[in-house]
Amino acid sequence: MPSDGEAPMDGAVARAVPALALDRLQERLLEAFYGGRSANTVKAYQRDHEDFRSFLARQDGLEGWSDSAERAARLLLTLPPGAANALALGYRNDLIRRGLRPATVNRRLAALRSVVALGKTLGLTACSLEVGNVEAAAYRDTRGPGRDGVRAVMAKASARADAKGARDVAIVRLLHDVALRRGEVVSLDLEHYDGATGALFILGKGRRDREAISLPAVTRRAVEAWIAARGDRPGPLFHRLDQAGSGEGRLTGEAVRLLVRALGEGVGLTLRPHGFRHAAITTALDRSNGNVRAVQRFSRHRDVRTLQTYDDNRADLGGQMAVLVVDED
Template structure:
């Protein structure tokens, strides 16, 4: 005779409970939205969303939907690999840079990885390799005297000139990236301690950087030129009638730099990142190549990246070529 082990009264109801009903499970998960929600940085979310939309638009001619994403994620591994390789080939044929190709592939791979994580996809795209990238092949920029010409293009008697002058000072004095500047809020600036709170590239936590007194004065002058704003208001915003008051985007900052450089008569193609290159190179020149110190300014995680700046600055290849020419 078999004796049943008695079940405690407190667990009796668990035998008949419906599993999963309390967790909001869905039969049609929105994988793309789940992926975007998993990204901390607003700029990263925007880039991933844009790249994935472009992928589906190019490959299917359709606007991306959750059902279309699932259709892709439900493909056989060989089919999915073929689709993505075809897309990669099209990016290369269109002449996109290696870094851009890799970024778009990374977005698709992340979508597939999220699909696997939540159980709607059973393949991966690990076999699809990115393009080899030569980092910062051209790190040349402009010297400090040329940058002064750009600063002179700012009419500091006007709010627009004050804003542009403060922007340029930040890009040069702290070698900031344009998205780091775009994300700044009024509350991130502390004139008393001469510091600025920024969200660096690839970071999930803010860091505090020191500002030069001239930059502090420039930002304070810009803030004093308009009515007091809340701490969560953008530090830099548009002044044109069409989008006045809206946060300056990275592209908006680029357009300001291009306009001012053109006014200064600079022929070399310029951008916020080119100013960053220029500032880092100028710092290396001023410190006689002290890469450890300049790393604090550039905030490069990998010192090897900064060494490329130093190698380009030194023009060692040109020196060796001249030496060989003189030998014959």
């Protein structure tokens, strides 16, 4: 049953709509939607669409549309515009009631809007989802662990004189020194490092082609120390290690998260991989005197407004203005 506060859905409306005559492509709406996207992006969309399917399974009269994420998405194309938007509004209310963060709520709504937009492009519906996002909080934790925290973690990882120590130092260096995301780190193969030039070819977030970035000397030494321990066999640049120190498959993003958390706990900090990226960006803004455009190139953020939020948090511009406004006794 729909919960209190949700727009009610008439299950009879959905059952009364005739089946659409679809060709082979249109029968695979989500497959067409996922096409050409990176594996990580597809997984994120699949989780969001699966969550919507689960929501439908809990709604009286709509259980028949929850057999698959494909069928759940197709319901939005089948309903009249008002009913489709009422259903999306009910889903938004459900996400909020479940205590999900605004960013998660908004991402899941965007996942639905994008599928409906594709359906409209393919002529499957004339509907657009107009249900808006919820207000998101300011970007969190943009300062990261700070310079002292980064140094402490580097020292902790370097204390091990074995293959794991070399691997972990190289990973932390890449997360911090060139502000890589953990997905960018784990997607690297050995062939993506050019030892002659010190260039690393990364697959950035939302990108389809790899781009070259130049590693600082200290970062390059860390990567090459790990490669010396790893060996020159083709395959993932970073892999899991068994007790003998040999490789057991590509390191996952979750493994990097746990690795960073363990290093942080070893120096009394609560850390996540993205915190090193935050620390790097904040330091770059500090040392470039707030050169947002240059730091945008370094961080590879598409929207410069994200860097402006970092800059405000870094310098506490709002706090500085408050001091000017307040009259002290």
